[in-house]
Amino acid sequence: MPKDKNKLPKLPRKTKAQKERALEILSELYKYYPNPHCELDHRNPFELLIATILSAQCTDVRVNKTTPALFETYPTPELMKDAPLEELEELVRSTGFYRNKAKSLKETSQILVEEFDGKVPQNMNDLLKLRGAARKTANVVLGNAFGINVGVVVDTHVKRFSNRFGLTKEKKNTNKIEKDLMALFPRESWTDLSHLMIHHGRGPCKARISEAPDHPLCKNYGINCECQKMREDE
Structure with a gap:
C-alpha cells in the first residue's frame, strides 16, 4: 500500500469545550469576513x-x-x-x-x-x-x-490571533501553533481559517494599536488581546 504523502501529524488533545469555543470563533469570523481568499494574485x-x-x-x-x-x-x-x-x-x-x-x-x-x-x-x-x-x-x-487541507498556514497574523484569542499557549513555535489550530478546528476549514485570521489581524486587531477597537470579536473572545487589556485600563 503506498505511503500517504499527505498524512497528518499527531495532534494534541483538545477538550470538547475548547473545540466548541473554536467553532464559535470560526462562525464569527465567517460572519465578519464572508469571502476568505488568498490575497496573492495567481492563475494556476x-x-x-x-x-x-x-x-x-x-x-x-x-x-x-x-x-x-x-x-x-x-x-x-x-x-x-x-x-x-x-x-x-x-x-x-x-x-x-x-x-x-x-x-x-x-x-x-x-x-x-x-x-x-x-x-x-x-x-x-x-x-x-x-x-x-x-x-x-x-x-x-x-x-x-x-483544495487539499493538510495544515494551517501560520504567518505573523495567525500567530498573533491564536495567542490573543487563547487558541494556543505557544508564543513562537509555528509548528506547535499549527498543530493546536488543527486540533481545534474542523479540517475542511483549515485553508479558510488562516485567511479569516489574517483579515482580522490586518483590520481591527493589528499588532500595534493606539486605542481599543470596538469589535465584537475582540470583546467577546480576545482573552489575551491587547485591545482587551487597554479596555480594562480605561
Whole structure:
C-alpha cells in the first residue's frame, strides 16, 4: 500500500469545550469576513507557488506588483528554469532578498520539470523538496490551488490571533501553533481559517494599536488581546 504523502501529524488533545469555543470563533469570523481568499494574485498552481515563495518577508501587495512582469516573461517552469539568474534577480528585486529568491525560483522550476513533469505536486512531501518551499508555502499551495487541507498556514497574523484569542499557549513555535489550530478546528476549514485570521489581524486587531477597537470579536473572545487589556485600563 503506498505511503500517504499527505498524512497528518499527531495532534494534541483538545477538550470538547475548547473545540466548541473554536467553532464559535470560526462562525464569527465567517460572519465578519464572508469571502476568505488568498490575497496573492495567481492563475494556476505554478503562479501561486512562485508568488508564495516571493512573499517571504514581503507583503502580498508588493508581490502582486512584481509577478505580472515575471509571469509575462517566464509563465512556465520550463521557461523559468532556463532564465538567466541575473534577469530573475532584477525581476524580483523589489520583493527583498532577491538573490536567494531568484535562485529558489530557478531551482524550483528545474525540479518541477525534472521530477514532476512540469506540474506542481499535490502533496506535502513532494512540495517540501522544492527550494524555498517550507511547510507554510506547501500549505498555501495545497489549500488554495488544490483544495487539499493538510495544515494551517501560520504567518505573523495567525500567530498573533491564536495567542490573543487563547487558541494556543505557544508564543513562537509555528509548528506547535499549527498543530493546536488543527486540533481545534474542523479540517475542511483549515485553508479558510488562516485567511479569516489574517483579515482580522490586518483590520481591527493589528499588532500595534493606539486605542481599543470596538469589535465584537475582540470583546467577546480576545482573552489575551491587547485591545482587551487597554479596555480594562480605561
